[in-house]
Amino acid sequence: MAILKHLSxxxxxxxxxxxYLMFQHNERTQKPLLDAKGNRMLRDEYYLNGLNCDPFSFDKECEQLNARFHKNQKYNEVKSHHYILSFDPKDKENAGLTxxxxxxxxxxxASRFFxxxxxxxxxxxxxHNGxxxxxxxxxxxxxxxxxxEPQDFMERACDSRAGYKHHQTRSYLTAMQTGIxxxxxxxxxxxxxLLNPAPIKITEREYWKNRREQEKLDELNARIVADGMKPRTTTxxxxxxxxxxxxSDIASYARSSEEFQSRLKEKYKITVKLSRGRYSYLHPDREKYITGRKLGSNFEKDYLFALFAENAKADRRKPEITSVFSIEKIADIAERRTSSVLPEYNPSYDYPSDPVAILFIRSDLRLVVDLQTNIKAQQSAAYAQKVKLSNLKEMAKTVCYIQEHGYDTRGNLADAxxxxxxxxxxxxxxxxxxxxRIKELNEQIHYVGQYQSLKALHAQFVKSRNKKQFREAHRPDLELYxxxxxxxxxxxxxxxPSLKSLKAERDQLLQMKDAQYGTYHYFQDYQKELRTVSSNVDAILGKDRSQKQDRQKEQDIS
Known part of the structure; x- marks a missing residue:
């Protein structure tokens, strides 16, 4: 694929x-490479031509032209433009490009556009980079x-006249991309x-930063491996x-914008903001949001909403699971998972396959807005009308929800x-x-490991003839012992105790913690949804009643 790059x-x-065009240069520093004698080295193969100038006197001719028209005399003026046309490596074999x-x-x-x-x-x-x-x-x-002669991509009359500067505009760039x-x-x-945004947009600055940091990481990991240890990360x-x-991970299974935002926050600590129809993302180590446009078109609203719709459609094609298990069955499974007694560790146990992890699928239900207490709705009739329409949609969704889940009375919903x-x-x-318990085990591993690592030093202390001098020389280590x-x-x-057994127990508990953490969030999401449903039901009935009153009256809401 041919792509266009511009530098000024x-x-x-x-x-x-x-x-730069004739001699070999270092890709990072852009400094010329020298041979053993300190001379610059020509590139192995290159083709050079000049338009409206001799290529080998390009610098002098440009300076003379600038002096003639009294241009490019100031420090902050753009003196030259550098365009790069890059072709796909496959073009050499598949298309015979030489x-x-x-x-x-x-x-x-160049003749057409300059x-x-x-x-x-x-x-x-x-x-680049081989x-x-x-x-x-x-x-x-x-x-x-x-x-x-004036061209279609030239917006000003002077853009075709001698002595005037190159003027790049959006339409000019579009014309060049179309030409390529x-x-x-x-x-x-x-x-x-080239006329549509890239699915994944990586700027040159990001590319070089990633390359520099990767080289630093590789050097650090090489030293770690040389010391007989295993690097924590290699990429x-x-x-x-x-x-x-x-x-990309969350969007691959999210079915709505709300689920997408909550899962990103829960799993990756990424805050998502939808403003003026555009997604922006806050990295956990940043204070400023990064817009989806800077990441690529695959991370903007239109693409993600279409993906959510496809995911939701695929889920609707799956067999219903909630009809197989009752509320009592869910509670029974959950009770076993949340038991305070830890089960015997089984490496083949697959926590994600536990039925409780797939029974509840979070919907996109939202709370019905109370127009009586909404100040903005009271101030704007148009906004109030918009809220009314939104409330009707949420009420309809709520009625469908309670019918699908078999909540015959308000009391049944409260019990659930x-x-x-x-x-x-x-x-x-x-x-x-x-x-x-994990915190306690970490403390035990710390002190037991500290004791075992310094046990040999303490034995030397016991055998030493001058214990006072030995202790003074090794006071910090002996104090740790x-x-x-x-x-x-x-x-x-x-x-x-055995350090190996302590670590094995900790590893078992860490796996157990992951499963319990998933169970906790499962019930947390479930509780949030049922609270939303309960609140919407009260809004539909036009009452604000306690659960105790609901159980006594057994109001039918089916």
Whole structure:
């Protein structure tokens, strides 16, 4: 695929552009590479031509033209523009693209879109980072040398006259992108639609940052491996890439915007904001939101809403699970999972396959708005009408919900809410017990490990002839040994436990914690939904009654 990249330069040294095109440079520092004798090295293969100038006197001719028209004399003026046409590496084999052919296409492109400008057109065969893709550099002086016929992409009359500067606009860029696509189609080259936003947008700045940090991480991991340890992570990712990965994960199964936002917050601590029809995301380590547009079109509202609709449609095609299990069955399963007694560890046990994790599917129900207490609705009749329509939709959804779930009376709904609230309390209690035990085990592992690692040093201390001098030389380590020994005497009656068994128990509890954490959030979401349903039912009935009154009257809501 041919893509277009644009750079502008305020440097008055036009000779640097020619040097870069002809000689080998370091990709990161952009400094020329030198041979053993300190001389610059020519590129292995390149093709160079000049438009409206001699390529080897490009710098002098540009300076003379600038002086003639009294342009580009200030420091902050853009002196030159650098465009890069990059072709797909597959084009060499599949489409027979060669350096000479690419150079001809580059000259055609430059003549069409930069008429009257002094330009260098150079084709390189060595792609960035060894990718091997053929690419064409086009460097133009920002001041036009010759008068030319006005073109459709030129918005101002002076854009075709000599002595005036290159003026890039949105329509100009669109015309260039369209031109690239036409050339690629004509020559049978690989090409993507450049006129639509990229599904995944990675800027040059992000690319280079990721590459620098990855190299630093690789160097650090090499030292860690050399010391006989295992690196914690081997791949670096920017904050934007973290957002892309997290959003893609949640969006793959989310069925609504509400579920999408809650799951991102719960699993990745990412806050989502939908404002003016656009999604923005807050990384947990940032204070400023990143818009979906900066991440790519796959992370914007239109694409994600379409994906949510597909996910919801796929879920509706699945067999109903809630009809198989009653509320009592759910409670029984949940009670076993939230039991304070930890089951025997079984490596083959698959926690996500537990039925309770798939029985409840969170809907997109929202609370019915009380117009009597909504100040904005009282101030604006249009907003009040909008809220009324929204309330009608939520009431209809609520009626469908209670019919589908078989809640015949308000009391049955209240009982279900009470039952889920009790299960949530048990899940929270069990989770806290597990977390406290893990914290206790970590403390035990710390002191036992501290004791065992310094046991040999203490033995040397016992055997030393001058104990006072030995203690002074190793006071911090001996104090740590004494602290570990004291802890073992107080908590294990002086018997040193097996460090391996402590770690095994901790690993078992960590797996148990993950399952219990999922159970806790399951009941938390369930409770929130039943509260929403209960509140909407009260709004439909036009009453604000307690659950005790509901049970006494047994009002039919079916």
């Amino acid at each position: 330069s305020k440097s008055s040294d036009y000779g640097k552009a020619l040097e 350096g000479k052919k690419a150079q001809a296409l580059g000259l055609e492109f 008429p009257g400008h002094q330009a260098l057109v150079c084709t390189h065969m060595d792609g 990718s091997g893709n053929i690419h064409v550099h086009i460097v133009i002086n920002s001041v036009r040398k010759l008068d030319v 696509m036409e050339i690629s189609k004509r020559e049978g080259l690989h090409q993507v639609d 670096y990712q920017t904050q934007k890439q973290f957002l892309r990965n997290a959003i 809410l009470d039952g889920i609230t009790g299960k949530l309390a048990n899940a929270r209690k069990t989770l806290r017990q597990t977390e406290n 004494d602290a570990g020994m004291k802890y073992i005497k107080n908590h294990f009656d002086g018997k040193v």
